[in-house]
Amino acid sequence: MITDARVLRTGFVPREVEHRDAEVTHLTEILAPLTDGDPADTTLLLGPSGVGKTCLAKYTAEQLRQEVLDVEYQYVNCWQNFSEFRTLYRILEGLGKTVDIHRQSTPRDELYERLRQYDGPPCVVILDEADQLEDKSLLYHLHELPQFSMLLVANRERELFGNADERLTSRLTGCERVRFDRYDSDELVSIMDARVKSGLEEGAIDRDQLATIADAAGGDARVALSILRTAARQAHQSYESRITDDIVAASIPEARAERHEKDVDTLTPHQRTLYEIIEERDAVSPSELYEEYRDRMDDPKTDRTVRNYLSKMDQYDVIRAEGTSRDRTYRSVSETFENVE
């Protein structure tokens, strides 16, 4: 059934990118100076999730490296490495310069110094989910270093510059931008089809079924591929020789539930208590939530800390925060699952 599981996994970069010719060309042109050893401009890759921003950034950087041997690239997901320190650390790690840096007790300035002194081949730094960086001054500092060319991946420019200072904003307003639109259904089908051809047995799934998945994914390739992956695994586990319509239908909510469950698993005990309260009540007002939380915990955190938790959980899509002011309510997302369908 499954001949190559890798191609269905998230983060897999295919040999050929589909339906993004214009964007590939654009980005390749931007990075072209690197082939002569000159620095390339800092570039923003903007668009909703699952439209191929990350994939294309990696793809283009990889192409470049194959073409010009003397180029490095380093990928950092700022969602997981949201502090300045961690992001810097990851970049250095990729360059193999962290041997004698020990997690604690190495000042941030020292990390910058290492980068400044880096004299290897020019390096493309891909900062994925760059809007998640807590301290945007990192962007400013990296922008100053000619050895490093930054590709900043984010949903919206507004979020990226949200709490950034003037210096950075003015420095980056003039930089290159590559914008991405949602895929339409046909495009998603052919993206999935390419993966199916190299990852599943012949005839494991037909085009109509892929179209069903594409429709459910709402233009998001990541969602589409995760449904496909869930379906393939399901068929594999029940010894089916092909993916049935029933499996496809079941995989659509299943894929979403799986992701949700995974996110819930990462919560700390305090966050989980908050999550449970919200789940039980479907919707709850902030003051009510704080109070209930304090009742349930022996060592409750302050309201301010709880707000930090809640905003994180909202960003992770574990819960949903609605309203900006006195109308704020926290509600469970599992309830909105059904409303969306």
Added chain:
DNA sequence: GCTCCACGGGAAGGATAGGCTT
């Protein structure tokens, strides 16, 4: 309009952990 609730930025202090010195 005015009030009040809630949010979230920022500074300060605490917890934690590893390196360095003695």
Added chain:
DNA sequence: AAGCCTATCCTTCCCGTGGAGC
């Protein structure tokens, strides 16, 4: 081996802002 030092990360406190509801 123990104790000091210094870094990050987390939590708390203080407070300005803003919007909904009256």
